[in-house]
Amino acid sequence: MTFTNAIVYNNGMVIWVPPITLKALCNVNIKYWPYDEHNCFLKFGSWTFDGHVMDVTPMNKTNPGLLKDIWKNTEFHITYINVTRDVKYYDCCREPYPSVTFFFKLQRRPTLYxxxxxxxxxxxxxxxxxxxxxxxxxxxxxxxxxxxxxxxxxxxxxxxxxxxxxxxxxxxxxxxxxxxxxxxxxxxxxxxxxxxxxxxxxxxxxxxxxxxxxxxxxxxxTEHESIQLTQSEQTADVTNKKSxxxxxxxxxxxxxxxxxxxxxxxxxxxxxxxx
CATH class of the missing domain: 1.20.58 (Methane Monooxygenase Hydroxylase; Chain G, domain 1)
Structure with missing residues (x-):
């Protein structure tokens, strides 16, 4: 396991940027390929700590701010991003469990195809x-x-x-x-x-x-149809065409x-x- 640093503020806020690769869940619809568009989302939350121990909130809710820091992909480009925060209560527990979900749309670049x-x-x-x-x-x-x-x-x-x-x-x-x-x-x-x-x-x-x-x-x-015939075949063909x-x-x-x-x-x- 690789240990990474985190930024801790005096108000209890912690910023942690882990060096990991995340795989998003997408509703894949390739019917209109290569002009297809996919709806994907990433959900962040904790299964072990409730909202009283660890709260999850997005840093930036504005779409331009989110799109500005995204690395461009050669095959897809992101056309829309939306961030929502949800608090869920389970039947087993009275504590809240917050989560942050990033919804985004991917559109394929069709020029190459x-x-x-x-x-x-x-x-x-x-x-x-x-x-x-x-x-x-x-x-x-x-x-x-x-x-x-x-x-x-x-x-x-x-x-x-x-x-x-x-x-x-x-x-x-x-x-x-x-x-x-x-x-x-x-x-x-x-x-x-x-x-x-x-x-x-x-x-x-x-x-x-x-x-x-x-x-x-x-x-x-007749001239078009006889262009591929030999000399003898053209002579016979002309004779046959008279009838x-x-x-x-x-x-x-x-x-x-x-x-x-x-x-x-x-x-x-x-x-x-x-x-």
Whole structure:
């Protein structure tokens, strides 16, 4: 045990500043991480001496005076402090037992997390949306969406290590990145299906032509879709496109579904960010 000095005044007041580290009890709520705010308190009193023997009173009850002497933390900053003195009487004893409680609010500094969490997530989402505007038979779609999926997965791993597996509640940011990772994973499945479906030689059924033909004429861009083809494939592709107006094929249907999924994917991302 380390002995420390105390300042004793002639009126009986004693000032003792022990060199100890105190752990505060906090109501942790990480739902709005990294903009979370926590309510904490420290309570001081005696279990062995009553108020007639040892009285506990705060030296300074004003918030500016308390905040002035607090060392700044790089992750949290204290936004509010309040000091209350309470005197409690127990059933066993008639003597008063005073205590002093410090209530304070901690708010996280979110600036760092904007760069290591928000920016990579935004880049990954934009990259996934950009895959819809690449040719269906382009290998760049696989690469770009795979990179987005890896980035989001690494962010989830980092957040899992950051919070631990025993944290109370799920932050909105973690839920957003988790669902976005699911959407990007499903998009990877669709890219695989679209790549194989676009190479089928079958034609769209007659009953579906009246629905697909206007969309093909409105959205299809032959030059854009042929940019990734070889010279021989472009020659065959141009020959096949001459009959598109009469007999749309599987590639045309895949193109329409791909653009519709772009709208659905964008809508799901927006809903996920608002919920």
């Amino acid at each position: 904007h760069y290591i969490i928000s920016m990579p997530a935004i880049v990954a989402i934009i990259s996934s949306l950009a895959t819809f505007w690449l040719p269906i038979r382009s290998n760049n779609r696989f690469i770009l969406n795979s990179v987005s999926l890896i980035i989001l997965s690494l962010l989830l791993i980092f957040l899992g290590i950051q919070f631990g597996m025993s944290s109370f509640g799920v932050p909105i940011a973690v839920r957003f990145i988790s669902l976005t990772t699911l959407f990007v994973g499903l998009l990877q499945v669709w890219i695989t299906i679209a790549f194989n479906t676009s190479q089928l030689k079958g034609q769209i059924p007659v009953w579906a032509m009246k629905f697909t033909k206007p969309l093909i004429q409105l959205y299809r861009n 598109v107006a009469k007999h749309p094929n599987a590639e045309d249907l895949t193109f329409i579904v791909d653009k519709l999924l772009f709208i659905v994917f964008t809508f799901m991302i927006i809903i996920n960010s608002l919920v």
